[in-house]
Amino acid sequence: MIEVFTKISEATKLLLEKGFTPLHASSALSMVGSALKVDRVYIFENQPYPIRGRMMADARYAWTVPGLTSPLESSTLQSVCLRELAPQWSDLLSQGHIVTSLTKDAPPRMKVLLDDHKTRSMMMAPLRPAKEWWGFVGFDDCQQNRVWSAEEVILLKSLASGLSAALRHRQMRSSLSQTRSQLREMMTLSVNR
Template identity: 30%
Template sequence: MTYPDQLYRSALNALSKAICLCNKEGRILFMNSAARGLTGWKGEDELVDLSAAPGRIEIEGRSFLCTIHQIQDGGDSVFVAELKSSYEERSENERGRWDRFLAGAALATNQLLITEKIDPALAQSLEFLGCSSNVDRVYIFQNYDSESGEHHCKLSYDWSREGLATGNEKLPPLDVSYSQPIPWYDSLSQGMPMRGLARDQPLQSRLFLQELGVLSFLIVPIFTKNGFWGFIGFDDRSTERIWTWGEVSVLMTIAGAIGGSIDRWQTQAALAQSERQYRELVESANSIILRLDRAGDIIFINEFAEDFFGYPKKEILGRNVIGTIVPAIDSEDQDLQRMVADLIHDPSKYASHINENMRSNGERVWIAWTNRAVKNEKGDTEEI
């Protein structure tokens, strides 16, 4: 053996990684000490199939995960395989599973932020969480109290893994009492998630979970600004699983995002309802109601004003009040254009004011106005 050969063999043997060199036919040329210890290879003449299973090779009857690189040695090809131990393979699988889990959590959170309506947002979020965590079911229950004051929860959203045998699998019940069969209200209402294997639960809870076909579970409470709102649950019905606290902490963050989003959607719904009621009130009022921007352009006019002045909305919106419903100079030679400019500058001077107006047919009319400024959060007037 030449000195350069001895040198590179010594260098490879010093590595902690398991390295195997093969020629293009798959014949093992060399294994460093780490690879010999991992595979148990005794140095016999042995061939390995480098293409049978991409990313894996079989040595001494055992299959190993590997990364293969091809290098040129003169005119010959040599393949360098870095072998993984079963521990490294498990660790790599765990990292991949964790990465998928975090990606699903990120997608679910993003869905909660960007989707305007609650139903599609939560439905899509459950799908992301279910697929990324590889569970069989994900669901959300919302709390309510019965007429007798007993704590209950009802199924609001549910996702099932594709291919789950729905004929043999039971859905979560649509309505559950917190006192029977699983007394979890106190723990969940204090922010404590519940997790475990069905077979390890107290008898009553175990029978309930086994009846549903649940092998393991995770329940995470959801809180809104009004308190304990409900929970999100994860069921495994094919294999048992012990959720790590790292996974639980991520899902507690997701539950917090769900609670915050519910608050936002409820606020938006209340505002929309308030706006509908306001518009109904304004449109049904037997008074002239309109809004002007700071330039004096008309940005809203109610139906009564449309009929009174003879302008349909599509014709008058965006036009200036001067020349449409207010003449520049009234019949008494008062400068109404200057008056409108002064009104916009200081609405308080014209809180109650009578001035001449005109209809679309040119008819002049006198109207008593009540004017009020609409201000932004900085206190600046935005509308009249």
């Protein structure tokens, strides 16, 4: 488990230093997924505004072992309404809790989606870079009906915390960049008067 904690630290450092870009996020998820020996690691982002009154989430970043479909390549994993697929899971994640399940024990509609993606067991944790629930990170095991250990749950919480910090850092960088641009525009306008 020390190796996995090390990879989570390296992944978080990469995202903080290099930025939360698709390339760096994929590298970070690859480090963690390989160390934990899972088949898929993914990050879903909640859409900021409900569509037709439904809160949706999109697969934004992912790493997958060769031979499996990436969530980024699957149309069924874009605009996912978690509340409709697994209402209790949606409630748990929005309240800051971890969700773990074997596919065979998942709510019926979620079970169909997991089966379609060859998932045998999964675990998800919420991402909260600020007060609002931003999205979630998850692990899939497509080889076995994996019952996640207490240590693996702690590892996922650690990863979710690191990812949330990196997302918060990205948001702060973006806000600072916007402020700089506005100040430059104001200075340009005042000089040109």
